[in-house]
Amino acid sequence: MAVTDAGRLRKNRGAAPLQTLLWRWPWVRPALLLTPPLAWFVLVYLTSLVLLLITAFWTIDTFTTQIVQVWNLDNFRIILTExxxxxxxxxxxxxxxxxxxxxxxxxxxxxxxxxxxxxxxxxxxxxxxxxxxxxxxxxxxxxxxxxxxxxxxxxxxxxxxxxxxxxxxxxxxxxxxxxxxxxxxxxxxxxxxxxxxxxxxxxxxxxxxxxxxxxxxxxxxxxxxxxxxxxxxxxxxxxxxxxxxxxxxxxxxxxxxxxxxxxxxxxxxxx
Amino acid sequence: MAPQTSIGPGEGQLNLVLWDGYADKSWVDPFTATTGCKVNQKPAGSSDEMVSLMKDGGAGQWDMVSASGDADLRLIYGGDVKPMNTSLIPDFANFQTYFKAPGYNTINGIHYGISLQWGPNTLLYSTKKFPNAPTSWSTIYDPANKGLLTVPDNPIQIADAALYLSKTQPNLGIKDPYELTQKQFDASVALLKQQRPLIKKYWALATDEITLFQNGDVVAGAAWPFQTIQLKAAGAAVAETIPIEGATGWADTWMLATKATHPNCAYLWTKWVSTPKVQAMQALSFGETPVNTKACAEMEALSAGSCAQYHADAPGSYFNTIKFWTTPTATCDDGSNNCIPYAQWQAAWTTITA
CATH class of the missing domain: 1.10.3720.10 (MetI-like)
Structure with a gap:
């Protein structure tokens, strides 16, 4: 039985490689399923939040409203003390x-x-x-x-x-x-x-x-x-x-x- | 960077950041018909929003902005707008002298935009509550009117308090309400903090203030002539006045984005909105005053008596009584760096209204 199955498997590999691949490595199926939403989550959702967090450590020239990229904790100090x-x-x-x-x-x-x-x-x-x-x-x-x-x-x-x-x-x-x-x-x-x-x-x-x-x-x-x-x-x-x-x-x-x-x-x- | 010296053919499009109502169908349609420039509008809710939209010279997305005086210097020093050639605007010669080169849009003789319209910040009041017109801005600082007052939700309101103090507390020595030393600034902020419990609501949009007056939630407040016109048209018992202390005022300027992609349409537009007819139409539709002195006759033709009512025929001396919005900077008029810059005005405003 086992030999026959293996033979069938080898024959199938030529016919439907993707199916075989998924059978061989069961983790491929969930990985394929999860990659697009995970990529979206990391790229769009987390990245934007992280960028916003980084901005919190910079200051703005409120006159021209340009961001000044100098690291400091001023924003946090103001929130806590004001x-x-x-x-x-x-x-x-x-x-x-x-x-x-x-x-x-x-x-x-x-x-x-x-x-x-x-x-x-x-x-x-x-x-x-x-x-x-x-x-x-x-x-x-x-x-x-x-x-x-x-x-x-x-x-x-x-x-x-x-x-x-x-x-x-x-x-x-x-x-x-x-x-x-x-x-x-x-x-x-x-x-x-x-x-x-x-x-x-x-x-x-x-x-x-x-x-x-x-x-x-x-x-x-x-x-x-x-x-x-x-x-x-x-x-x-x-x-x-x-x-x-x-x-x-x-x-x-x-x-x-x-x-x-x-x-x-x-x-x-x-x- | 020298401004262009002639107006070429229009590019077919014009993208404007403007105050709601500044590009009404009644004068946009004839403009598009004659120039082929299709006008796309992006109304802004506040001066801060305008500055934000125009960041990076309009980023190629916006061609012009109808900025008010409190935003102008921020746009100019931020490099978001570029000089304009006044000789391409034939009606510029007919402008009120004050508006040809006002300090908020002209620096060292370089014109960063073309003046458009202006208006005073008036005291609006209910004639039921005040049968006799109030004569002083003290009305909006009077505890007798607790819970019945409204003022704009705008940091530049600190200048209104400073203007009032310049007359009522002369020992503070306030000459210009936009150039305040720390002591003068603190006194103005303290006055506004006292006023805070008297305020029913800080209004953000002109329509908010109209609703407040219509429903009888407030009886007095700082306003623009626009609100008065709308309320009177709706049958509300209100009137407006410029109190004895004088008034602050706003003046708007069409400014050209540094990265404007349709400069010819922009110049054609500026030329068009500077003509007496369009100036009069915009003045009456929005409730403001044209800068073109020739617009007076056109206003009379559209609505008799409106020229004098809006002070469109005012003599040059009149403009000394109105303190026009400008962005407060650290540099005072005497060249010292003791004045409080706009950033601190914004921060103080948050603590006042919190």
Whole structure:
């Protein structure tokens, strides 16, 4: 048998060399498969980041905006010693964390209802309600919030018509927190829902059989099993808020500068 | 490098970096029809963006830039723009004397570009809140207007504070708001830091300021005549004034990229936008003032009374009351190196608005 196989192999080598090659060296197949994406990753993605990092050790002649290629640590010293930059970093991280917590608290009950309580039909409707806003432009949704929150907006108009003083939260950090929480909510709901849906109902039934009340079952079984989904959602909402610069420009007020805005302004000097 | 001495046939294309609205269909279409130069536009959002786009002499990608005074010296010293021959622009002879060789675009008699239009930075206010026109820039530093003010998000705003201090604190000895010693600069920055809690929002785009006034979020702020015109057209109860302290102003210049690939079309374009008719059209569409004195009659023909309204007929002395934007440099007027350069203006602005 072995001899025949070897003979067939030798004969095949002439007919389909590539196939033989792949059979001989099994690592060739994954290598061929991975080379293009890996090359792209290293050349386009990593190289550009490394180049940017190198630039951080150079300075710019801000008058002519030409880069001066002299190695120094000035940029890092400024970031660490200038109180304004620490304030901006603190504000950005703080609001990103607040948005993540807010979205987590809003998304969990919503996702739980979708995954465990709602009927199939309601589930579809809720899914559409969560995903549909993502099809509308980011800018359109932010501008909609400006219309709601500004001085003569719907919020103040509603408050005044029921006899309450106006809220005046347009162009403040509160406005940014609201808008960010709204914009990124779907990115928290979807992974949380995906995690909750995989929690077997039998576990809840077993808990009930053993005398656990509903909330105890949720706390001890559902929450721990849903954590990977919540963490995935948190990474989305946190990092998306951290890097954003459009919402601070549009709905932020005086003193709403984010890291992204400083990068945006700095980019005109450096690029 | 001597500028060209004649305008050859157009190259068929012209690539412009400009302010939004500086190449309107109404004067671009006739230009393309007569010269065959197709105009491609790249609107910029700020002076810093213009300087950034024009890096490496426009890199062969851009032919001209409609730079404002705060960017001009950066472009000139960066080697991004080259001298232009004013004798190829027949209407140059009709320009206001001030704009033939202003310090921000002309160095040692060499013209790095042709002046285009100018405008003052005015005090815009709601006539509902202020039935009597405010007379001083103190309006935008007054704690009584807390949370109801807006000023441009631009480092050159430090000059506005310096101009105000030059009148209210004469002991600081500020003569030119763009040439500040450390002490004068610190006083201006301190004033702006006091102003910061009073500001509702620093506006980045003119349309942002229009929205703020329209919705009643602010009642006063620093603005351009453009915003006033737009707001009035939309029926908002606003008016503008130049307070007693005077005003800063911007003046734009068409500058030729060092690596321009369509120089003939560039000259043809500059020639065209300098003519009285086009100057008047652009002035009225954008809300600014032409540098060509012959444009006055054309403005009157398009909209009666507009020539005087925009100060297009202003006498030479008027230009002493407007402090035009220029890039602050370390070199002061007296030749010493004690002045604060633009880099520090930018850094200070970040700390003010943070």
């Amino acid at each position: 109180p304004a930059y620490r304030l901006i970093i603190g504000r950005t991280v703080g609001i990103a964390a607040l948005v993540t917590v807010t979205d987590g608290l809003l998304a969990f009950p919503f996702a739980y209802y979708m995954a465990k309580v709602a009927s199939r039909r309601t589930q579809t409707i809720l899914f559409a309600a969560v995903l549909l806003p993502l099809w509308a432009s980011y800018l359109a949704r932010v501008y909609a919030w400006i219309l709601i929150l500004n001085h003569s907006g719907i919020l103040n108009w509603s408050l005044q018509s029921i006899g309450l003083p106006p809220a005046n939260i347009g162009y403040t950090n509160t406005a940014m927190w609201l808008v960010f929480s709204y914009i990124w909510l779907p990115f928290m709901i979807i992974p949380t829902y995906a995690a909750l849906e995989r929690v077997p109902d039998s576990l809840l039934e077993a808990a009930a059989d053993l005398g656990a009340r509903r909330w105890r079952a949720v706390l001890d079984i559902v929450v721990p099993l849903a954590i990977p989904g919540v963490v995935a959602g948190s990474i989305f909402t946190f990092s998306l808020t951290l890097g954003d610069y459009i919402t601070p420009i549009l709905v932020g007020g005086a003193g709403s500068t984010f890291i992204g805005n400083v990068v945006y302004i700095g980019a005109f000097e450096a690029l």
